[in-house]
Amino acid sequence: QVQLVESGGGVVQPGRSLRLSCAASGFTFSNYGMHWVRQAPGKGLDWVAVISYDGSQKYYADSVKGRFTISRDSSKNTLYLQMNSLRAEDTAVYYCAKRDSSGAPPGKVNLDFWGQGTQVTVSS
Amino acid sequence: QSALTQPASVSGSPGQSITISCTGTSSDVGGYNYVSWYQQHPGKAPKLMIYDVSNRPSGVSNRFSGSKSGNTASLTISGLQVEDEADYYCASYTNRYTGVFGGGTKLTVL
Numbered sequence: 001q002v003q004l005v006e007s008g009g010g011v012v013q014p015g016r017s018l019r020l021s022c023a024a025s026g027f028t029f030s031n032y033g034m035h036w037v038r039q040a041p042g043k044g045l046d047w048v049a050v051i052s053y054d055g056s057q058k059y060y061a062d063s064v065k066g067r068f069t070i071s072r073d074s075s076k077n078t079l080y081l082q083m084n085s086l087r088a089e090d091t092a093v094y095y096c097a098k099r100d101s102s103g104a105p106p107g108k109v110n111l112d113f114w115g116q117g118t119q120v121t122v123s124s
Numbered sequence: 125q126s127a128l129t130q131p132a133s134v135s136g137s138p139g140q141s142i143t144i145s146c147t148g149t150s151s152d153v154g155g156y157n158y159v160s161w162y163q164q165h166p167g168k169a170p171k172l173m174i175y176d177v178s179n180r181p182s183g184v185s186n187r188f189s190g191s192k193s194g195n196t197a198s199l200t201i202s203g204l205q206v207e208d209e210a211d212y213y214c215a216s217y218t219n220r221y222t223g224v225f226g227g228g229t230k231l232t233v234l
Contacts, residue, residue, distance in 0.1 A: 035223065037170075044127070044228035045162070045170065045213050059221045062125050095169060100181070108158045109215035109223035112181060114169035 002026040002113045004096050009118030012086055022079040022096030022115055030054070030074040033099040033106040036081050038092035039117070046092070049081065052106040053099075059107055064090075086122045093117040128153065128214055128226035135232040141202040144229045146214030147195060152224055154195035158217035161190055161199045164228075165210045173212075174199060201231075209233040 008020040022034070036048040049060045049070040058070050069082040079096050097111035129147040136142040146153065146161075153159055157177045162170035172181050174190035177197060187202045197216070201208055214226040 037225075044211075045164075045215075045225040047215070047223040047225055050223065057221075061222060100172070100175060105217060105221060107221045107223050108217045109160050109225070110158075110172065110175040111160070111162075111170075112172050112175075114171075116169055 002098065004098065004113060004115035006094060006096055006115045006118035009094065009120045011121045011123060013124050014087060014122055016086055017082070017084045018086060018120060020081040020083065020094055020096075020118060020120070022081075024077045024079065024098070027098070029072075029077040031102050033102065034070075034072060034079045035097045035099065035109070035111055036070060036079075037095045037097055037111070037114075038090075038120075039095070040089075040092040043092075047109065048094070050107050051079070053102045057106050083120070086120075088122050091120060091122050093119050125218065125220070125222060125224055128216060128224060130212075130214060130226040130229045132227070133230045133232065135234055136201075136204045137234050138204050138206060140204050141200060142204060142231065143201075144199045144212055144214075144231070146197040146199070146216075146226045148197075148216055148224070149195055151220075152216040152218040153192065153197050155219055156217050157192065159190065159192060159197040160215045161188075162213045162215065163208075163210045164213065170213065204233050206233050
C-alpha cells in the first residue's frame with residue numbers, strides 16, 4: 001500500500017535552515033509528481049511546491065520562492081524540501097503528497113495520498 | 125497567489141444536503157477544470173474527495189459531488205451523516221503553474 005513518511009522537522013531559529021524528507025513506498029515513485037503542502041497551527045492548508053515526476057519542472061508559492069527548494073531522488077524513493085532563511089511564519093505541519101497520475105500539468109492539486117506530516121517550528 | 129474564498133462555516137442536520145462554495149478568478153478556478161476538494165478531520169491528513177471539478181476517487185461515497193460555474197466551484201454533500209463533520213478545502217491549479225487552496229470551511233452536522 002502507498003506510504004509517505006515525512007521526517008526532518010523540528011525547532012529552528014529564524015534565519016536558519018532545515019531539510020525535510022519524505023520516504024515513499026508502495027508505488028513507482030519515479031512515475032508521479034509530488035507536492036509539499038503546509039498547515040500552520042489552527043489554520044488552513046497552504047500549497048508550497050511541486051516537482052514533476054522526472055524532476056524537470058519545479059514550481060513554488062510566492063511566499064517561499066527563493067528560500068525553499070524541492071527535489072527528489074528516485075534511486076532512494078525520497079522527496080525533499082530544503083528550507084533556508086526560515087521565518088516565524090513558516091511554522092507549520094509540512095505534508096508531502098502524491099499526485100494521482102503522471103499527467104500534466106504537474107501543478108494540478110489532485111493529491112490522492114498524503115503523509116502524516118512533520119512539525120516545523122521557527123522560533124528564537 | 126491569493127487563497128480561494130470559502131465560507132468559514134456551514135451546518136446541516138443528518139439527512140440534509142449542504143453546498144460549500146469556492147470562489148477564485150479566471151486565473152485559477154475559472155480558467156481550468158482542475159478543482160479538487162479535500163476533507164480533513166482533526167489531527168488527520170487531508171483526504172481527496174473530488175478531483176477535476178466533479179470526479180470522485182474510488183472509495184469516496186457518491187453522496188459527495190462537485191460542480192463549477194465560472195469562477196466558482198461547489199461541493200455538495202447529500203444525505204448528511206455525522207461522520208461528514210470535518211473541515212473541507214477546495215484547491216485549484218493556477219496560470220502560474222502552481223496550486224492554491226481555499227481558506228477552508230468547517231462543516232457542523234447538528
